[in-house]
Each structure stands twice: as C-alpha cells, then as structure tokens.
Amino acid sequence: MAPITLYFLQASRSIRIAWLLEELKIPYETKFYWRENNKAPPTFKTESGSPLGKAPVIRDGDNIVYESGAIVEYLASKYDPDHRIIPANDDPKYPDVLQWIHAAEGQILLHALSITYATWMSPPAVKESGGFDKLLENLSINVVRDFDWLEGELGKNSGDFLVGNTVTGADIMTAFSARFVLTRELGTKGKTWSNVNKWLKKCESTKTYQDAVKKTGHSLDNGGNKPQ
Amino acid sequence: MAPITLYFLQASRSIRIAWLLEELKIPYETKFYWRENNKAPPTFKTESGSPLGKAPVIRDGDNIVYESGAIVEYLASKYDPDHRIIPANDDPKYPDVLQWIHAAEGQILLHALSITYATWMSPPAVKESGGFDKLLENLSINVVRDFDWLEGELGKNSGDFLVGNTVTGADIMTAFSARFVLTRELGTKGKTWSNVNKWLKKCESTKTYQDAVKKTGHSLDNGGNKPQ
Numbered sequence: 001m002a003p004i005t006l007y008f009l010q011a012s013r014s015i016r017i018a019w020l021l022e023e024l025k026i027p028y029e030t031k032f033y034w035r036e037n038n039k040a041p042p043t044f045k046t047e048s049g050s051p052l053g054k055a056p057v058i059r060d061g062d063n064i065v066y067e068s069g070a071i072v073e074y075l076a077s078k079y080d081p082d083h084r085i086i087p088a089n090d091d092p093k094y095p096d097v098l099q100w101i102h103a104a105e106g107q108i109l110l111h112a113l114s115i116t117y118a119t120w121m122s123p124p125a126v127k128e129s130g131g132f133d134k135l136l137e138n139l140s141i142n143v144v145r146d147f148d149w150l151e152g153e154l155g156k157n158s159g160d161f162l163v164g165n166t167v168t169g170a171d172i173m174t175a176f177s178a179r180f181v182l183t184r185e186l187g188t189k190g191k192t193w194s195n196v197n198k199w200l201k202k203c204e205s206t207k208t209y210q211d212a213v214k215k216t217g218h219s220l221d222n223g224g225n226k227p228q
Numbered sequence: 229m230a231p232i233t234l235y236f237l238q239a240s241r242s243i244r245i246a247w248l249l250e251e252l253k254i255p256y257e258t259k260f261y262w263r264e265n266n267k268a269p270p271t272f273k274t275e276s277g278s279p280l281g282k283a284p285v286i287r288d289g290d291n292i293v294y295e296s297g298a299i300v301e302y303l304a305s306k307y308d309p310d311h312r313i314i315p316a317n318d319d320p321k322y323p324d325v326l327q328w329i330h331a332a333e334g335q336i337l338l339h340a341l342s343i344t345y346a347t348w349m350s351p352p353a354v355k356e357s358g359g360f361d362k363l364l365e366n367l368s369i370n371v372v373r374d375f376d377w378l379e380g381e382l383g384k385n386s387g388d389f390l391v392g393n394t395v396t397g398a399d400i401m402t403a404f405s406a407r408f409v410l411t412r413e414l415g416t417k418g419k420t421w422s423n424v425n426k427w428l429k430k431c432e433s434t435k436t437y438q439d440a441v442k443k444t445g446h447s448l449d450n451g452g453n454k455p456q
Contacts, residue, residue, distance in 0.1 A: 033365065050337065052377055065323040067330035074326055077317040095293040098302055101383075102295035106333040110341060117342040121366035125359025131351040138349035149280055207336040 005029040007048035008216050009040050009055030011224025013068040016176050017056045018212035020072055023167055024079050028058075030216050037226035048053035069101055072169050085169045096163045100170035108150070108177040111142035112186040140187030147193050150178065160202050167206060175203040183220045232256040235276035237268050237283030238442050239452025240312040241296040245284045246294050246440035248300055251395055252307050254331050256286075258444050263452035275374050297329050313397045324391045328398035336378070336405040339370035368415030375421050378406065395434060403431040409447045453455035 008014040008020065008030050021028045033044045033055075045053030050066045057066045060078075065071050076085040087093040089109055115136060159165035162174055179200055182188055183192075203209060212218065236242040236258050249256045261272045261283075278294045285294045287383065288306075293299050304313040315321040316331075343364060354360055358447030387393035390402055407428055410416055431437060440446065 001371075004388070005388045051381070054335070062320075065322050065327060067327045067334055069297075069330040069334065070323065070326035074317070074323055077322075085271070089302070094305075095291050095298065095302055098298035099293060099295045102297040102333070104295065104332075105338070107282070110333070110338050111345075113338060114342045114345040117339075117367060117370075118346050118363070121363055123359040123362040123366070125357045126354055126363050127359075128356030129359065131353025131357065135346070135354050138351070138371055139345060142345075145280070153279070163397075183305040226423055 005059045006030050006216075007033070007050070007055060007057040007059075008035045008218075009044055009224070010035055011219065011220050011222075012040075012055040013176055014056035015212060015216065015218040016068045016165075016172050017058060017071050017075075018218065019209050020075055020085065020169075020172050022044055022208035022212045023085065023172070024075065024213075026075065026079050032217060036225045038215065038225065048188070052119045069105060069173060072101060072172055073168040076169060084166065085172070087163075087168070093163050093168070097168050097170045100162055101173045103148065104173035104177045108143075108174065108181065111139075112177075112181040115139045115143070115186045116184070130155050143187030144191065147178075147181075147188060147191070147196060150174070151193040151195045154199050155184050161201075162199065167203070167208070171199075175200055179204075180220065233287045234258050234444075235261070235272065235283060235285040235287075236446075237261045237272055237452070238263055238445065239333045239448050239450075240268075240283040241404055241441060242284035243294045243444065243446040244400050245286060245299050245303075246444045246446065247395075247437050248303055248313065248400050250428065250436035250440045250443075251313065251400070252303065254303065254307050260445060262454040263307070266451045266453065297333060297401060299398055300329060304397060308313055313400070315396070320390050321396070324399045325396045326431065328390055329401045332401035332405045336371075336374050336402065339367075339374055340405075340409040340412075343367045343371070343414045346410070364415070371415030372419065373410065374414060375409075375419070375424060377405075378402070379421040382427050387419065388427075390427065395431070395436070399427075399431050405433075 004021065006014065006017055006028050008018065008036060010033065016035065033041055042052050044055065048057035049064045050057040054066065056068055056071060057064060058071050065074050073086065086097055118135060118139060122132065154162065161167055162170040175199060178196055232249065232254060234245055234256050235243065236246065238261065259275065261269055268281050269284060270313050272283065276285035276294045278285040284296055285292060286301060293302050302316065314325055346363060346367060350360065382390065389395055389400040408423055447450065
C-alpha cells in the first residue's frame with residue numbers, strides 16, 4: 001500500500017486528519033506548511049494538488065481528497081472495517097455521528113467564520129463607524145446559540161465523547177471547530193461552557209491526539225505564521 | 229417500513245432532500261412550513277424535533293436526522309444499494325462526490341452566507357459609514373473564486389452532471405448552493421458562469437427535481453415568506 005501523505009497547514013483543520021490517522025493507526029507522512037500572513041503559502045496549492053489551496057489535503061495512491069469532512073469519511077470508509085469512527089448504518093449512533101460531522105462546518109464554523117470574515121474584510125470606514133462592535137455582537141448571537149446547543153447535547157450524553165464513550169468522527173470534526181472558535185474568541189469572549197471545556201480536554205488528552213500534535217507540530221498560536 | 233417524513237421549510241436546503249427522495253423513489257410525506265420574517269416559524273422546531281430549528285429534518289422510524297449533508301449520506305447509505313448517489317468506496321468517483329457534498333456547505337455557502345450575515349447584522353452606523361459597499365465587495369472575492377473553481381471543474385467533466393453523467397450527491401448538495409447564491413446575488417452580481425448555468429438548468433430539468441418542486445412547493449421567491 002502506498003503511504004498516505006497528509007498536506008498539513010499550520011493552525012488549520014489539518015489536525016483533524018492527523019488525529020484520525022493516529023486513531024486508525026494508518027501509516028502516513030506529513031508535509032508541513034507554515035502560513036504566510038495568515039494564509040496558506042503558494043507552495044501548499046502547487047504541491048498538494050488542491051485546486052483551491054485549502055487545507056487539509058491527502059493523497060492516497062491515485063486519490064487526492066480535500067475538504068476535511070470528506071477526508072474523514074473517505075478514510076473511515078476505506079480503513080475502519082470495525083466502524084469505530086463512523087458507526088455502521090444500522091447502529092442507532094450512525095445519524096448522530098453523521099450530523100456532527102456536517103454541523104462542525106455547516107453550523108459552528110459557518111457562524112464563527114462570519115465574524116472572522118467581517119473583521120478581515122471591513123475597510124477602515126466600517127471599523128471606525130461606531131457600529132462595528134455592534135456588528136460583531138450581532139454576529140455572535142448564532143455562535144453562542146451553537147455553543148449552548150453543543151453544551152446541552154454533551155450534557156445529555158453519559159459517555160466521555162460527543163457520541164458515546166469512544167472517539168468518533170463527531171469528535172474529530174467538532175473538537176477542532178470548538179477549540180478554534182474559543183481560542184480565537186469568535187463571539188465567545190467572556191463566556192464559558194463547562195461541558196464543552198471538559199469534553200475538549202478529554203479529546204486533547206487522548207494519546208492519539210497528542211501523538212498527532214507531536215508529529216505535525218499543530219498549534220493555534222501566532223495565527224499559524226512561523227515564529228520570528 | 230414507516231414512511232419517511234420530510235420537514236420542509238420554504239426557500240431552504242430542504243429541496244435537496246426532496247430531490248434525493250424522488251431520485252431514490254423512496255415514499256415520503258412532506259410537512260411544509262412558510263417562513264415568518266425570513267426565519268423558520270417556531271412550529272418548525274417543535275414539530276420537527278431539530279434542536280436548532282434548522283431545516284431540513286427527516287424522521288425515519290425512530291431516527292431524526294438533520295443537517296442536509298448528513299441526511300443525504302444517511303438516505304444513500306440505507307436506501308441506495310446500487311450506489312447511484314454516493315459511489316462505492318472503490319469507485320474512482322467516490323472521493324469527488326464526497327468532496328462536493330462537503331464543499332457545497334464548507335466552501336460555497338460558508339463564503340456566500342458571510343455576505344448575508346454581514347447584511348442582516350450590520351447596524352445603521354455600519355451601513356451608512358460609506359464603507360459598507362467595500363465590505364460586501366471584499367466578501368465577494370471568496371464567492372467569485374468558488375464559482376470560478378466550480379466553473380472550471382464542470383469544464384473538465386465530459387458528463388452532464390458534476391461527477392459523471394448521472395445525478396449524484398454532488399449535484400444534490402451543490403446545485404442548491406449555487407442556485408441560492410446566484411438568485412440572491414451574494415457576491416455574484418453582474419457575473420455569469422456559463423458551465424454553471426448549463427449544469428444548473430440540466431439539474432433542474434430532471435423529472436425527479438421537477439417532481440420534488442411540485443410536491444413541496446419549493447421556490448426561492450419572496451424570501452420564503454408566504455405571499456400576501
């Protein structure tokens with residue numbers, strides 16, 4: 001079997017895939033990229049083959065796969081015959097795991113990144129208008145609702161992880177979203193969610209997550225740019 | 229088999245699921261909801277069981293599934309033994325279809341909805357600052373890049389649909405995103421993409437799509453609010 005290559009951009013969704021590869025004990029090699037001015041460097045696009053230059057990307061033999069949710073499903077489908085990461089479709093946990101895999105992007109990051117984009121893209125006239133803080137406050141409403149929802153769902157679960165008592169695709173996709181939003185304070189400043197914090201610490205203390213961090217150098221510090 | 233119920237909110241991602249149910253010839257009943265002030269009415273949340281009140285939702289026996297990408301995968305997994313909608317994992321088309329299923333939300337709508345949110349959430353001071361048009365123009369850069377990418381990928385494909393020559397989950401997820409963004413002119417005003425237009429017309433002229441529209445009343449007019 002050709003080894004899998006993970007094109008890993010610092011401070012990005014790439015950590016999801018490294019964690020999953022460790023969980024599934026799939027051999028892989030990592031190509032690491034620092035950001036330049038918070039963005040993927042041009043070499044990321046040319047070397048990974050991703051048409052949009054977005055991370056992560058994997059190569060597995062002839063297959064190039066991008067979009068982290070697609071990569072999680074691809075790897076689970078090919079290399080997880082026991083359905084640990086995505087339950088079999090007759091398992092009552094199956095719809096839950098699928099839903100989190102999609103909500104990690106389609107709810108949580110959709111709402112939080114609207115704050116990032118408004119911040120990056122606002123010209124000085126908007127930032128100095130006296131209404132910019134109100135815009136950010138309004139945008140945070142959706143984010144707080146999403147975290148309240150996540151908090152409540154974690155509260156209903158008797159297990160340590162998002163769906164049940166073992167790491168699934170739900171954790172792999174959603175933990176990055178939650179940690180990223182909390183670290184960047186995208187609408188969450190001054191608020192805490194105890195179930196979310198406890199669950200994130202549990203995820204991040206697994207040996208597989210720690211091994212992924214060691215192997216890739218993942219960190220959210222410094223915007224992903226190379227320290228000076 | 230208990231019939232599937234589709235909780236269908238007007239002018240929403242719900243049309244994706246109606247189209248898929250028609251493609252797979254799965255019997256279903258529809259519960260239809262008009263929007264109120266552009267939002268899902270409170271009855272949508274209470275009746276569908278979706279904790280966030282977001283559409284679409286399906287019930288299939290004991291399973292409640294939400295997030296349209298999750299619903300597509302759930303239905304394909306359970307009711308598409310021939311793998312028409314999502315190719316089998318040894319089919320070279322499999323990664324492509326997965327990637328579009330995720331990119332429909334994680335790229336296209338992520339970028340376009342940042343324009344919707346900035347518009348909805350900006351207080352008068354921002355809208356009257358003299359910089360608001362520039363903010364929208366800056367936000368449109370990502371949208372145009374996404375459509376250029378979609379246009380290019382469609383240009384490489386010799387078939388009528390996004391991946392190959394038949395409707396797949398790639399079309400079901402992505403066509404709604406593209407049509408929604410073009411209709412609402414979220415960063416696309418004044419621009420056209422000929423491959424995208426041709427492909428959307430092909431999708432929307434399939435008998436299954438037309439049957440889904442007839443059955444559900446889907447339309448993007450009037451913001452999904454009941455005509456006066």
